[in-house]
Amino acid sequence: MKTLIIAEHDSQSLKGATLSAVTAATKLGAPVDVLVVGSSVAAAAAQAASVAGVDRVLTVEDSALEHSLAEFVAPIAKQLAGDYTHVILGASTFGKDLAPRVAALCGVNQLSEVIEVIDAETFKRPIYAGNAIATVKSSDALKVMTVRGTAFAAAETGGSAAVEAASVTVPAAKVRFVGAEVSESDRPELESADIVVSGGRGVGSKEDFAKVFELADKLGAAVGASRAAVDSGFVPNDMQVGQTGKMVAPKLYIAVGISGAIQHLAGMKESGTIVAINKDEEAPIFNIADYGLVGDLHDILPELVSKV
């Protein structure tokens, strides 16, 4: 038994999802290798080598791999997969895009968003927007899976793995990177923040969302949103928390002007403490909130900002 983790990185450092994947991998009790693919991999590979629990870091460096597109990375992973029983990726958009392509090339199924490792073949994962937890057993010789970051703590440093270049052929692909539009933010990353303040349709407008940002900044929190707030154009869609957005499990989640639809709850109900601020006392969010405050958020938010 041996596990390969495909690292997600930005040339400088590994993404949090990859560190969670290492933790999930160590629960299998087998050696863990990390594959770092890109146009410039030295920094990310060095970081991977220093992660506790990692045995070996494999690198593939080529200018064609600059944007880590699945069409290039999946065939590389396939060339290496024969040495492994498990291939694990974080369940970020990178992992979700890549893992199924790797699995299909290897002729096996894939398990998505694993939240618990029971043994080397048996895993738990949420289905139906988190309203049911399935225990599944894979009989594939190679298990390819993505793991949910909020279910596994990030692996610590303290390792000293060897770094070596993998001997693989870099494939050609009929896809070209055109450009990226990155949302700028100085706030903590949504999926790893200790506190998240989220706004919904009830916030009212893009301008009024400033009150949500103000509270978040006062608390050192990340800012999230419901689908309604995104669709109304209050905030960009990469801030969406829910079944089709990001999964978060902070220590404190403050839901402001969010009714609490099934799809939103799927993304945040594992949070430590949940606070709901809503003027509708029948809103479903109050059914899962530890502390609820019924009232107008336009009055409550400024008062909160001034008092915390």
Added chain:
Amino acid sequence: MKALVAVKRVIDYNVKVRVKADNSDVDLANTKMSINPFCEIAVEEAVRLKEAGVVSEIVVVSIGDKSCQEQMRYAMALGADRGIQVEAEGKLNSLDVARILAKVNESENAEILLLGKQAIDSDNNQTGQMLAALLDVPQATFASEVKIADGKAQVTREVDGGLVTVEMDLPAVITTDLRLNEPRFAALPKIMQAKRKPLDVKTLADLGVELTNSVELISVETPAERSGGIKVDSVDALIDKLRNEAQVI
């Protein structure tokens, strides 16, 4: 050019599922079923490409028992031209679905293969990527904008941290995100017309596909319920609870 759109019949997104008492699965008896919301967006995108003169024919495919014809007729009412139902019993894993779709496409040779990014029952988010791998064509997952010109697709994708745009040669697989479009409603005359559109039924044997079923469902449980909380009556009381009881700020 031809567009192939895969649609799945799933529990309606507004229904709160119940886990069966014997923990064998969720209880789908007598629950409302609908077209998976992301599949509906895929059909809408195909119809818009047809209206723009890019696509000439839309073929909708669904895999399941006869009941999935209901969702295929719905897709036809939205504007799909014809349907192919692949007869199969029970739950299929994503790899088998991708293999079946790849087989169907052997005779269809579509340039654009549109799927939803995930089905809201299994929440897998795999089939489109697997289909692209099996066909050895590019994939654009989580699409929020699709432009087709000169035999190429330029697709903007929703990724963590923002948007990424890629250009791909056709054929290609595109999976839809929520922001891609707002699906239209099926008007009554269109629903009537859809009943007369061609719908072929194929079996797995016709396609020469054998199911693998390498992932076994052992059990299904209800997630741990959160214990009911309390309502506080003022901001001061809330801050006090958060500081002293929950100790989170």
